Amino acid sequence: MKYSDEVLRRVQHLERVGVLEGANVGTGEVGTLDEGTVVRIQVRAEGDRVAAARFKVFGCSAAIASASLVAEWLDGAAIDEAGSLTSERVVQHLDLVPERAHVARMAVEAGLKALADSRGLTAESREQK
Amino acid sequence: MVYLDHHATTPVDARVLESMLPFFSEKFGNAASRQHRFGWDANDAVERARKQVAQLIGAATKDVVFTSGATEANNLAIKGTVSARRDRDHVVTVITEHKAVLDPIARLEQDGWRVTVVPVRRDGLVEPADVANAVTERTALVSVMAANNEIGVLQPLRQIADAAHAKGAWLHTDAVQAAGKVPFDVDAMDVDLASFSAHKVYGPKGVGALYVRRKRVAIGAQIDGGGHERGMRSGTLNVPGIVGFGRAAEIARTDMPAEAERVRLLRNRLHDALQSTVSGITVNGDLDARLPGCLNVSFDGVDGEALLVALDDVAVSSGAACTQAEPSHVLMALGHTKERALASLRFGVGRSTTAAEIDYAAAKVADVVKRLREVLRRSA
Numbered sequence: 001m002k003y004s005d006e007v008l009r010r011v012q013h014l015e016r017v018g019v020l021e022g023a024n025v026g027t028g029e030v031g032t033l034d035e036g037t038v039v040r041i042q043v044r045a046e047g048d049r050v051a052a053a054r055f056k057v058f059g060c061s062a063a064i065a066s067a068s069l070v071a072e073w074l075d076g077a078a079i080d081e082a083g084s085l086t087s088e089r090v091v092q093h094l095d096l097v098p099e100r101a102h103v104a105r106m107a108v109e110a111g112l113k114a115l116a117d118s119r120g121l122t123a124e125s126r127e128q129k
Numbered sequence: 130m131v132y133l134d135h136h137a138t139t140p141v142d143a144r145v146l147e148s149m150l151p152f153f154s155e156k157f158g159n160a161a162s163r164q165h166r167f168g169w170d171a172n173d174a175v176e177r178a179r180k181q182v183a184q185l186i187g188a189a190t191k192d193v194v195f196t197s198g199a200t201e202a203n204n205l206a207i208k209g210t211v212s213a214r215r216d217r218d219h220v221v222t223v224i225t226e227h228k229a230v231l232d233p234i235a236r237l238e239q240d241g242w243r244v245t246v247v248p249v250r251r252d253g254l255v256e257p258a259d260v261a262n263a264v265t266e267r268t269a270l271v272s273v274m275a276a277n278n279e280i281g282v283l284q285p286l287r288q289i290a291d292a293a294h295a296k297g298a299w300l301h302t303d304a305v306q307a308a309g310k311v312p313f314d315v316d317a318m319d320v321d322l323a324s325f326s327a328h329k330v331y332g333p334k335g336v337g338a339l340y341v342r343r344k345r346v347a348i349g350a351q352i353d354g355g356g357h358e359r360g361m362r363s364g365t366l367n368v369p370g371i372v373g374f375g376r377a378a379e380i381a382r383t384d385m386p387a388e389a390e391r392v393r394l395l396r397n398r399l400h401d402a403l404q405s406t407v408s409g410i411t412v413n414g415d416l417d418a419r420l421p422g423c424l425n426v427s428f429d430g431v432d433g434e435a436l437l438v439a440l441d442d443v444a445v446s447s448g449a450a451c452t453q454a455e456p457s458h459v460l461m462a463l464g465h466t467k468e469r470a471l472a473s474l475r476f477g478v479g480r481s482t483t484a485a486e487i488d489y490a491a492a493k494v495a496d497v498v499k500r501l502r503e504v505l506r507r508s509a
Contacts, residue, residue, distance in 0.1 A: 008438060055504075060435055061435045061439075
């Protein structure tokens, strides 16, 4: 399969790979190893912003590039605006072929889940205060 | 770029290209034109090439039928056999065959033929007794490849031939990967039909051949129209391609002993380097009964396709070139999980490969696997 230069660049120069730990870290994980692709995105919320975003992926280049793009977009974004993330934007930015669009959807879903999770955590920690 | 995908295709050897060039322009004749020198020259060139290909495989010259490639040769062997043997209704093949054999056989099954697909052992080799058990007096054809295109293992063809012939079945072998790389002799293997391709042995794409042991078997043509190639394959011959195939076969035959040894040493150098620098790797397929240039390795905890992309300037392949994204049916047949099958690379060392390229590729693979494992590992 031929990929766009943007996908190649992201796979060959990996950024925002890793794991976040501690308070206010939300985690979103989508997919199973059986299906061949697992995307995990984590965000650390600070106030109304995402202070950091990291990803882990088991899957193809398109999955790695999609997760890396979603993590890049989330990193530093306002939490309220970050929810407007769509898989169409990922597909367009990475110029993915239709057969790979599902991994973009998985990455976006993982990102949104991570945001929702962090929001829950933030609400909880507010309540605790 | 480092090219380590010589099982997918090979560059045309400069000597091969040189032999072909006159047949595009000054010697452009149709090999079937019997009335003038243009045709005679083209026909002479084709017959010289036929002899060169026959010599590579130990065949009688008349038993070589030129085709557009190995896929056509496989189709002609399989469909040509069943159209000629209507008194039988059964075909036997092996689970790790190339799609160019499995797909035509699947077509036969749709048309009502019974098909038995024999499994392989974990080392990728067929147990001849399994073939013997599958073959009956109703079996028209057994088709087993000589060397596997993904893992490079060499099947015990002679024993399989004996099992097929014991019940009157014919043996076809897809010998595309074996011919020119390891000694392959149609009499020593006792095969009835064998498929070959020029572009796997430093010849041009778009030309191949089917060996037909005409003293024993008669197949039905699949392309009619003029009766070329003794009626088995009509159509104007691809004279430049055939000339190139002949020259490539001749070079492969004379250079094989030295080249096979050189390539084997480079393959072993790659194998040793990966074993000593990368943890969690598995070599797929038997290491002894194997093509000299082939190394197929699974990397635990990595996606093979992502590996390919991250390797960037090292061209290798994950499974067969035509069916990426799905786990390799060959690796799955060895009993691997889908995850491991997807995390595999095929390295194909060839005529132009240097030791420096092997060292570069090994270091690059080690580095990329380390970085990707960092991305893929679920823990920190």
